[in-house]
Amino acid sequence: MRLTRPLRIVAARTVVPDTVETVTEAVARGALAAEDVSATGYRQLPVSETEAAPELAVRAAAACLAAAGLDAGAVDLLVHAWTYHQGHDFWSPAHYVAHGLGALRATALGIQQMCNGGAAALETAAAWLQADPRLHTAVVTTADRFCAPGFDRWRGDYGLWYGDGATAALLRSTLPGEAGRADWTDEGSLDLLALRSTTAAELETMHRGRDGFSRAPHAHGGTVDVRRTKKAFLEANGKESFARTVRLRVPELIRSSTAEAGIAADDPGLRCVVLPRIGRTALESAYVPAVALATGAPALDLGGLTGHLGAGDMLAGFAALVDQKLIAPGETALVLSAGGGFTWSCAVVRRPAPASPAPAGTARQARPRQARPPQARTERQACEH
Template identity: 50%
Template sequence: MIPGQVWLSPAQWLPRTAEKTVDALAEGRVTDGEADAMGYEQLPVSSDESAPQMAVRAARRALSLAGTPAESIAATLHAWTYYQGHDFWSPAHYVAAGSGALHSIPTGIQQMCNGAAAALQSAVHHVTADASGAPVLVTTADRFAPPGFDRWGGDYGVWYGDGATAAVVGRATGTDAVPEGSLTLRALQTRAAPELETAHRDVDTFHAAPHTAGPAVDVRRAKKAFLATQGKAEFLGRLRRETSEVLAAALREAGIGPGGQELHSVLLPRLGRATAREVYGPAVAEVTGAPVADLGERTGHLGAGDLLSNLTALSAGASPYRLQRGQYAAVLSAGAGFTWSAVVVHRP
């Protein structure tokens, strides 16, 4: 149970430049079948800014929306999945310094594409345990740039977009009100299956340095070897079961369902049309009849950022998915390892 009235004010920052699917098709970077399975129009691409630089932009936007002074932030939690621009440093400290949260304790969060959920869970623990009620800043950022990563062809069934997300997380206490436009967090549930970590690991050997096995990250090779031993049907079935169970747990925690509140929508990880059809759609249907949506048509998969980007869509004034007062929505998240999370939010 989420204690007290925990609120979050999310934001995102995406590059203005993008690579179009029609151009990727013309260049032979994807096939017609892959484009149809994905169903996405474009991927945002950062031509010059690193992931942490984009995170600073998103953080400043979230702080402004929440009306929260940067110097009041108690902790900065930064999550990512891929290279942050330097080989040996702390991007979380860079984000804290760049966003003005100079009194915060920066921490890096590594849970692959479920990193935003892990950071959000840590933020909830912090704001509910800290008697001062000081807010926490959560950020994510990824840039899937060549030559180290092929955003179109480096993975099966996933296209990767560049961008950053952020959220200020706080707790309304006493006379403190929830900031205008923020969402209240009603549930956050997480499940994990560590035995599936080999889906993203070269099982032949551990390497002494990055890109030892090749000049670019090759997610396909590890997945192909994993599915050869596990079986694709069995693996997809496991993904559906875990998703259903974590969503059901979150809805119970939030009091959603028979005899409880109605659920406006369920937003999915941005993994494309085929994955929504084969995994997430059936998994959600086992638990609720609420409509589902994949909002990745113009963003692709944002690495650790899908969750907060979806929460931004639920809170942003111009978004067609914006919650009206009194409405509830759920957002699903998943990451290699594997880990699954489900968040339920409410517009007060």
């Protein structure tokens, strides 16, 4: 998507429940096989005992508005994305989030594009803000709750472990000459320089397998069984087919995204590539090698405390970039998202430079580029960076 108006992610937030289940606890109760612990690369998953996914989304969106000092009445557009059941069968969770937030005049849209839904929602919001000069403020939310009996967060999939949580991003646009508006804050914000997606629709069979079309949800079984459909896909296409596609499509996506942002893939100001939170095995077998084909920037796995957040991985990546101070003002990062179908998205973001010179002695020095490690760095390593 070519951005014709400046777009800023004024705030981004990740909200997860206080209750967690560690991998040690999951193994002890038989929910996770001991031999799978190293494959996760993660230490725990957040578990929502009481709050539904849309309720978590309202909290995340409210936190964004509070951080920006904006009233919900200023929101022109609210786009909500999800992967799994939102609590009701025939209903609009996007309108619930708008209602709960108090954004009663905002147009509410729902996006269901599997785990790339957050990126698709952001792309939709950006397109609306680009197309209509009367619109200035959009809130993008995601939320998922992967609970029993319909979903097994530890054993329902190969190589993915699903955490409950919500994410939100407050996106604002300006007209030419408005970049200095007083209600735009630099602290905690990111400028969106480019946002692109690519699709390999032939991979839709990975989540369909050999199953016929059913007449109602869960007709193929009471619990979602992604392993069954993935096993059928691997038997038909081979174990290396998906990794080959990732290594073809993701480098192309990174190169086209950085080119659209007007930066080189080897630019020293490109500090890192934030990976989707899909587990150590998938990242190291497919995504880390794919990233290395396009850029030497370090690849970060930030899912150690959350696991995979369904549709929320991209927006959670935005929040982590700021909260963990992974990039300094003037520095750039790529945030990748992936979802069944299959679609990959890449956002290029930059921490805006301070609006006014910092006092003497407080300027942060540019950090020397570090060599990319042979595997994705963990959340703890990223925090120590």
